[in-house]
Amino acid sequence: MSLVLALCTALLFSLGTWLLLQRRLTRIIIGLGLIGHGANLLLLLSGGRRGVAPFIGQIGERTPADPMPQALALTAIVIAFGVTAFLLALAYRSWQLTGDDLVEDDLEDRRIAATRSTASDEEVADQRELSAAEAALESSTGGAAPLEEAE
Amino acid sequence: MMRVLLPLPVVLPLFAAGCSMAAARRRWLQRLIGIAALSACVAAAVAILLHADREGPAAAFMGGWDAPVGISLVADRLTGLMLVVAAPVLLAVLVFATGQPGTEKEQPAFHPVYLVLAAGINLSFLTGDLFNLFVAFEMMLTASYVLITIGGRRDQVRTGMTYVVINLIASTLLVATIGLLYAATGTVNMADLAGRIGHLPGGVRVAFALLLFVVFGIKAAVFPLFFWLPDSYPSAPTAVTAVFAGLLTKVGVYCLIRTQTLMVAPGDRPIGFMLAIAALTMVVGVLGAIAQNDIKRILSFHIVSQIGYMVLGIALFSVAGLAAAMLYLVNQIVLKSTLLLTAGIVDHAAGSSRLAEVGGLARRHPIVGWLFLLPALSLAGIPPLSGFVAKLSVIDAGFADHAWIAVGVAIAVSILTLYSMTKIWGGAFWGEVEVVAEPSDAMSRRYGATAPMLASTAALVVLSLALAVFAGPLLELCQRAAADLLSPTAYISAVLP
Amino acid sequence: MLIALVMAPLALGLALLAGGRALGRRSFAVAAVAPFAVLVAAAASAGRVLDERPLTASLGWVPALDLSIDLRLDGFSLLFVLLVAGIGTLVQLYAGRYFGAEREGLHRLAGLLLVFTAAMLGLVSAASLLTLFVAWELTSITSYLLIGWTDGDPKARASALQALLTTGLGGLAMLGGFVLIGQAAGTYDLAALAAHPPTGTVVEVGLLLVLVGAFTKSAQFPFSAWLPGAMVAPTPVSAFLHSATMVKAGVYLIARLAPIFAEQGAWRPVVLAVGSLTMLTGGWRALRQYDLKRILAYGTVSQLGFLVVLFGAGFPEATAAGVVVLLAHALFKAGLFLVVGVVDHQAHTRDIRRLGRYGPGWAGPMAAAVICGASMAGLPPLIGFLGKESAYDAFLHGDIAGGGVVLAVLVGGSVLTFAYTARLLAGAFRPGVWTEGIAEDAEAAIDPPPAPRWSFWAPAGLLATLTVLLGLVPGLASKLVDVAAHDLDPSGEHVHLALWHGLNPALALSALTVGLGVLLVVGGAVLARLQQRLPDTAWGEQAFLGAMRGLNRLADRSTGLFQSGSLPVYIGVILLTAVVVPGWALLQAPMPDLPPLVSGPGDWAAAALLVGGGIAAVVVKHRMAAVLCLGAVGYGMALVFALQGAPDLALTQVCVDTIGAVVFVLVLRHLPTWFADVPSRVSQASRLAVSAAVGVFVFAFILVAVGVRVDPTISTEFIARAYEEGGGRNVVNVVLVDIRGFDTMGEITVLAVAAMGVYALARLSRRDRRASTPGASR
Incomplete structure (x- = not known):
């Protein structure tokens, strides 16, 4: 945990939000990616202090890093990957049908x-x-x- | 015994989904697997509810790791109730889908994905771990993403996009919330959180309560977080919309109930805020319904409006209020699914669900008329149907707690709900017979829809009538569940002995 | 037995609705069996009920809400049951003669009438307020379906809706009132409420709400508009519902509650004022009508006002008078409606300007009409006269505030009643009375209509006979009236009906009424000119239409405002809410201790990559480059993971990021290279504000959250037990695969489902591409 990393988290969320609030689907997907990264970083930081990798027998006297948020983040990353892949397939279909990547208003x-x-x-x-x-x-x-x- | 029973509603559909994927070329086999799995879920759900009602909350620890180290599945009365109501709805909608021309027949992915949806929904009700809840949501949501876009038509893709993006944002917010909670308490197990949150300073506790409310509120479609719902639900295939309308938002409401009662101390509960949100949701939702001219869109806005009633019940945080919210929840799950299935039948029988384009259906297909009229009147709160009992319980609980304004709004919105239902009845069922396109098979031309479609919808209507007849015992069950929720010692000791 | 009384018509009605199509017009004959059986059963138990031993029955439903089907048949209920069942039987038989045999859907009409009958019976024998409400709403719904029975006619649909919404709104207000009163008293049981009436502001508000319900149901001012509109329904329906039974429901409720609550709050002034206004405005408007049914409709409104005044005043003499008037009104109003229906059926018109010439064979129906009309006008020796006399008597001797004014209103209303009765009878049976607007030639007036069959007008004749009988021999009904009045208000003296009470002020008032009435009739033309001159009082109907339009417009505006249809707006609102609502609470949290600036030198490098990549991803206008910047951010994340002691995580991140970027770039191939600017509903300023808010919120919350933890994390357990119980040295692996393996199962499922989705979409795309020319997928 450090101030710099906390700032990075916040910045990732901000930048992601900025990209989400407009109509180009490509940018929306990039924005989603950014806030996803922000959330993962937040998970990691929630573990508290930084430490060494938690391998039994190699920790010794030093403080181990918190394994729980790591596991959670890993699961979150993989799930996000799956869903993003689907979203990209959807975007591809949309581009095929409409020829552009604008998110249209509901008619x-x-x-x-x-x-x-x-x-x-x-x-x-x-x-x-x-x-x-x-x-x-x-x-x-x-x-x-x-x-x-x-x- | 509970160790085996509790995971069944999750494991059975997942296993069946795998088998269904393997049987991709044989539609009849997929149907068999699906119906068998979901029927078994009904049985398991009933067993779980009976056990929870007689013996109190029970927990099962996945992988043998005790809480709070591992993931636990917990079944108290609320969970049991939700499982018992969700299971027949999932089954009926699947049967409906087999009868409807289109998606189910053309897409081999339909059955496996639908079963995963069922598994995700059941897991959301059963899990006692917040991150596992996130995973359950993702299972449910990803399946819903696939189902909502499965035809690949332009309007489906467009509305699917809105749906996917909004839910992705909601999921990210949930992950962030879990992260913050872990940072502050060091655990993600719900029972454990209940204890540890008390160790935090006041402002932080309230902030968490509100954050949890907003995050699940997006899923539950409360004001001002619901706008994505009416844009995305109507264009999905009928069976899909019926499940979404009946169950997905209600999972959000379940999570609201669970988190606000378990993890938020009585002093920190945002009561006034929730009452205001409830009133706004009721009003904006029903006004939205009145402005629409398409049956499915009207019903979608109703989903939102009725959520307001449930939030009102929850916001009272009394046994009567929570029991009313739960009774309402049970009713809505059945009624909303039924109504959307009927809308799908109208679409099938007449070629469109726009009010201006169809008419006179009651005369042409009287059965369809009945299938709409009964649940519609129940939703509008007309006695002696079940919706009336639910509405009365909300009014009763509200007045007992002196929530005059909120209940007044609830009563006013009730007449507007009736108005929007008569809009559908007068526009599509009365009047000169008008159809846009006739269905192609003989049974549909005579009775309005194919046998599976009519039978499954009729079964749900019968279920809603049963809810009316047995409203007494049902409400008493809800009251016992509410009492449990307000003093969660039994739940916590089942998980953390 | 009492439950069977209600269930029998219900069961038969539902059976007819479901399967009676084959019966056609004979459904009515079948249907008549049920109310007749009820009539017989009620008459059989009359002995016991009139002996002050009411029948009771109870069916538990939802004990937790005090909601059950509780029925009690006392004198007043018995009176109503006899009226509902008796008139119900007559109406079913009449309907069997009214409709042509080939008419479609008659079984539905018969069935609905039966369901309505059951609901009405339940209403009048309800012992609990909630039971009453259940029956009340059922009558509203069946009324909606009955008025809209000719659903092809837009006017029928519209007036059905108007009736439903007006009575429904009232009904809901009434429910609110009932709950308030019930909670204050601790019970919903009418007898218990009568024994120990609750008091307090809550109760007074509740009573007003209940009155709204009663007023809407009984078409009181200002809710009268729906009743004349409901005349689009077929005459049997109008005769049954909208004259004799459903509209009396409000009167019934007021009659039950007034003796208990009349002294409280604003009950008496409100009820007397509204009733009086209704009586006068109803009568006034009846004099403007040219349609026989509408004259009767407005007349009913006026008479309902009369009943509301009598029952609502809440003192025993008025209540007793009310019972007599109620009995009289049911008989003569139904009779008049039935005759008007006969005329309409034979002559194909109800317009008084075109009716009047009759051949032989009309003596019977004419006599019936004249008798019923005379009863309405309050002429002796008919029961209507008895009722009026009792009413005058009650208010002459009654001791309430404003009694004199009410008396004057009653007299005035009765004068108007006399006048419109004359208009009705003359209009129906005397030719050439009203001719304005009609050309003078003979073709304007219709030919004499064919005489009706005996069985067609017999029900009306029966009612007229009863009117005469009960007037001449009041002793027949005296006991029933007495017990009914006594059950409502036990404090009153016993009632003895008699035709002649000697020369008294009441008789003088009756004579005055008749005299003024005759004057009004004679001066009809003058009156008509006066009415034309005065502003139209049809604002009730206009108000409803206006309200409906206004509501729809409000709905459009509100929905247009909130439901913008634009995804960026939705996202913005959601994020803003997620940030502002908890953020406001966070302001009250303690200031956290700031963590060190960096936890190691690598932090700066990682931060540079993250921030640089992030800003670049936002700013860059080249599509591919933007995606690659996202990839850079991902690699930055991997660096952070590695530095913070999460090698597994770093590895996964690198893999996922790389594959993700590749897929993204592949998908992007077909789009333009550069981003073009697009107008959005969200302004730059709002975007900036929301983004900044999100950033600040996240920053603050993460610092606070990390700063306030006091408990040990559960992961200390992980490290302690991973090797012995989990069998692995890499704790994170053990967690993923064993301790939290259930999560991983879900994660894999998500991947599988996503893969299926991608495959399904890709298959579609490939199929489309093959089917179309290369230019389509640009």
Whole structure:
């Protein structure tokens, strides 16, 4: 554990975040890689003081490094590798289909955000018809047809 | 005996996944293996729940290494309940998938990956070790990544991307949290953490509580962390969406319950914050549902809104509140999966799930109408269905603790939930018959869907009716589980004797 | 037995819904069996109930919430059960004559009517507030399905929805109120509440919420709009639900609660005010209608207001009057609806401007209508007159604040009732009364409709006969009314119904009512002009439409704001939340001791590689180069691992990093070499802020976390036991393979699944590439 390494961890997280907050998929993947590295470094630093490699019989009088975060980090690295490989395959497919590596906005969300009227809602349209029919029934002009057929 | 029983819900599906991979060319064999494995899981889950209810929490130590050195699997009443509810849903959805044209038939990878998903879900419920929880999540998530993109269509790839990236970030945050917890306490075993966190200074404890809440909140889709869900769930194949909707977010809620009760001391619990989040989640979720015009998207927003109710129950941190949250959880797992399966049937029978494009389905396929109406009314909280009992228990617990505003919001959101359900009913099931495309097989043209699709959905509807009839004993079980959670000495002594 | 009373119609109804398609129109005859059986059973137990020994039954459900199906049949419930079952039977038989035989889906209508009947029976015999709520919501849902039965008509769908949302909103408020009251009292049982009523602010708020529920269900002001709209339903449905039974549910609830709670809080003023307003506005609007069913609908609204005033006042004389009026209203309103249905069916119109000419054979239905109408208008010697008299009497002698005002309202409302009754009867049966808007030629008025079959108007005739009978021989119903009123409010005197009480102020008021009523009828034209001049009071319907539009617009705005659809925004919000929320708590943590600057010289080298590579990866615009910078960062990590005493980790990192970089570069081959700038929804400033926040948070937390540990790590155990128990000298290996082997199993599974996913996607890509021309995968 040292101040420099802690700063590195923080910096890796920051840089990774910076890359994540934009649209180019390549950069997003790089950003994910950076924060993944940051997390692994954090795991290592959580072990506390630096020490010698924990091999039984070679430690002697010195303090061994903490083996637990090492094991955890190793597992995390391998898992991240597997998932990143999948993500890259996905990215490749996306590039094949769209020709570019932009992460597009969700179409349905944009459509709803742009909606100004409630014209597309069926039940509002139904309700309007009902209101109109009721108003017609009460007006003194015109014999409106009954609201319901009897047979 | 528990040493053998506890790992079964994890090991059986994994083993079956391996066999399924080997049988890649024979679809019938894959189906057989899958259904057999998941049925065995149902039996194992019931056995675990019965044991936990009668004898209290039990632990199994993997590799023979005792806690906190090794990984332990722990089953208390909550775990047992979750396993028992998840298992039949996983089984029913698999049966549904075998009946649906498309993914399952075309992709040999479907069955093995689905079984790994099941194993991951079960492990999340069973594990007593925080890093193992991370591994379980990764199993579950990676399987879900594959399932959500398995068709390779453009919209699937796009939404799959969002899903994968967000969950990767969440996973990284979880790793970071585990690292920080290890740095501060020196252990990752949950029971051990419960004791050691108490040795930390106050501000740090609260910071951890909030960090754990946020990290699992992303998975559980609370406000403001849920936006990825409605964008990614609807475009997956139906069976996949049903499992995601019913189970994946609920794993997040389970983790919230577990961590906040086990690892956070009563004085450090962020109660006001959680109540506010619950209210916001309920409201923003249901407003989102009302704005949509596609059945699957409406239901996706409902997932979010209903999570708010569960967080409300948890935030009360009373026996009544936690029991209500658990009852709600059980109900939601069954109801949400059923509703999404029905949406898939609508899609199959009419060619689309957009409300403007379909209509009159109740008249054309009355069975499908019933399969939607019953779970929809239950979700909206109409008595005497099970959703009503769950809602009443939340209101009861909330008022007993004087959480007036939050319960008021819950009641108001209830009518809006009913409104959005009638939107679906009025738009797709009433009115003139309109379809976009007819299905190709005779059974679907007559009844709406193929036999496996209808049978599996009907089985889940029957399960939800059973939840209503047996709501009494179920709630009492939840109360016993809640009491356990609030004083976790039994859990801890099972793991660390 | 009591449970069977409710379950029998439910079971038969569900059976009809599921499998009655083959029966067609005969479903109604089958369905009528259930309410008839209930009627007989209820009559058989009447002896016991009228002897002040109520029947009870209880079915446990969720004891933990005090939720169970508790039923009690006392006098008041018996009255309702007789009405619901009796009118239910008549309506089923009537429906069998109303619809043409080829009409589709009639079994569904019969089944739904039965399910509704069961729910209504449960409601009126509920002994516990929660049981009542269960039945209440069931009636709302069945009403929704019944109104929307003609689901092809958008107006039917719309009014079904309006009814459901209005009553549903009220119902939920009512549930909140019930829980508040129940928790304050410790029980939901009505009898227990009556014995020991709870008090307090919570209870008062709860009561107001309960009133909202009752008002929405009984179409009180300002929630009346849904009832006239519900007239799109077929007449049998309107006759049953929306005149005689469902809308009375709110009145039932008020009747049960008023004697217990009338003195508390704002109950009495609110109920009297709302009831009075409803009675007057309902009657006023009835006079504007041209559609027979709508006249009846508004009339029902007005009468419900009347009932709310009577029952809600909470003193025994008014309660007793309420019981009489309730009985009278059920009989005459259902009767009138049935006759209007006959007219509509035969003449194919309900417009009073076009009706009026009848041939022979209409004497029966006309007589029935006139009798029921006269009862509504409060003319002797009919039971409606008895009811009105009791009502006037109660408020003349009753001793409550504002009693005089209420009395004036009752008189005014009765005058309006007289007037719209006349409008109804004249409009239906006298030709040429209203002609404005219609051309003067003979074609405007329709031909005389064919006479209805005897069995068609017989149910209405039966109801009219009962009206006369009970009016002339009040003793028949007197005992029932007495016990009912007494069960509601045991403090009252016994009720003796009689036609003639001597010359008293009540009689004078009745005479006044009739006189003013006649005046109003005579001056009809003047009234019509006055109504045209005044602003339209149809704001209820407009309000609902407006609320619906507003809600949808709010939903669109809110969703548009939060659900932006943009991945960077989502990521930003998530990270910001993850940092700010715990970070705020971290500010209260103690300042940590700072660790040494470096733990060895290698730290500087490693840091240089990490920071340099990282910054380069961010800044560089060349795609491949950026990836290689990421690789450099990975190698830096490996260096750190090696220096910190983690050789296994370093080895793994080097392998993974190398393979990863190779794969990344291979995949990147098909993309442009340089990054082009793309506009994003997230501004540079926000990006900077979020990134900086994340960095600061991580830095602070890691220092604090390492600084506060007091417990020994579990890894000391690892080192102690790895060789003896694990059999290996490399502790990390032992951990991975043995101690935490379960994790490794999961890790391998993840790799396998990822591989399957990659294979599936790659297969697709290869297939696509082979199928298309080379230009497609640019």
